[in-house]
Amino acid sequence: MSDHFDFGRECEIEEWTRHGKIRDRHNGPAVTIRDKKSGEVLEEQYVVDGQLQRVGGPAVVRIENGQRREKIYQQGSLHNPDGPSETVTDLETGIVVEETWHLQGLEHRTDGPAFTMRHPQTGVVLVERWSLYGVIERGDDGPSQIHRDPSTGRVRLEQWHTAGNLDREVGPASIQYDTESGKIVQQRYFHNGVESYPERPASPSPKA
Structure with missing residues (x-):
């Protein structure tokens, strides 16, 4: 103990x-x-x-x-089957800045993120992480990890995982956004934790 x-x-x-x-x-x-x-x-x-x-x-x-x-x-x-098993509360603002869900010692939740982090002053959600039985994974098509800008609250990073590894069958497994415009600034492709590079379309043949 x-x-x-x-x-x-x-x-x-x-x-x-x-x-x-x-x-x-x-x-x-x-x-x-x-x-x-x-x-x-x-x-x-x-x-x-x-x-x-x-x-x-x-x-x-x-x-x-x-x-x-x-x-x-x-x-x-x-362990807490009915809610987060670990919480952190800012004593000045009263905002719950961290929530973590566990099942028998393992980070786990099936109906939402197993870990959530908030800004202690504004309450803006900064990080969400989905985990199943102790590994980062979501179990559906959505991103398993989301990071937001503390000033704007806009998504700046989305990542997809399978069994704890960056992985996505169709599409990029890691997407970085510009927090002002919301436009994608970087996309990276992973399969089972190994980065891959999508094939570029073949260049047209030069005219005779």
């Missing part, structure tokens, strides 16, 4: 243990990490049967760099 993070400062750790092992604490966190100087709680971990887990809430709550990170675990693995 571990979910360690280096806060870069001197901390005090309170652990509920039995025979040298972290044990359940039914009315509170089994592990609490505080800033040694201020006493501020930086992290709480909840345990069930010796594994990270919490009924009805996140098993790990961590404050880092002005953000609140929450992780939902079941039997020691990131």
Whole structure:
């Protein structure tokens, strides 16, 4: 059972243990990490049967760099069949800047992106990534990874993956756009992670 993070400062750790092992604490966190100087709680971990887990809430709550990170675990693995298992919220704006969906520890979602990143000030979606059972893949004809410009919110990059590799049967697997005009500025073709180059039409024969 571990979910360690280096806060870069001197901390005090309170652990509920039995025979040298972290044990359940039914009315509170089994592990609490505080800033040694201020006493501020930086992290709480909840345990069930010796594994990270919490009924009805996140098993790990961590404050880092002005953000609140929450992780939902079941039997020691990131897992939440009903929503994101990991969220990061900007404490100043209240915007959820990251959402990640997991199934038994693997990044996975079938009805939308498994990972979403938003701008902490505007809420503009910056990155969307589709994953199935821990590998980047979408399962339909749409792009498996989308990046947007933080200023305009317009798509600047689309990529298609199969089994984690850049791959697209028909059309470019990576398309880069100009975020002002929306025009395509670069197209690259991949099959099973290997870049390929579409055949150019033959030049007309010179006239006699």
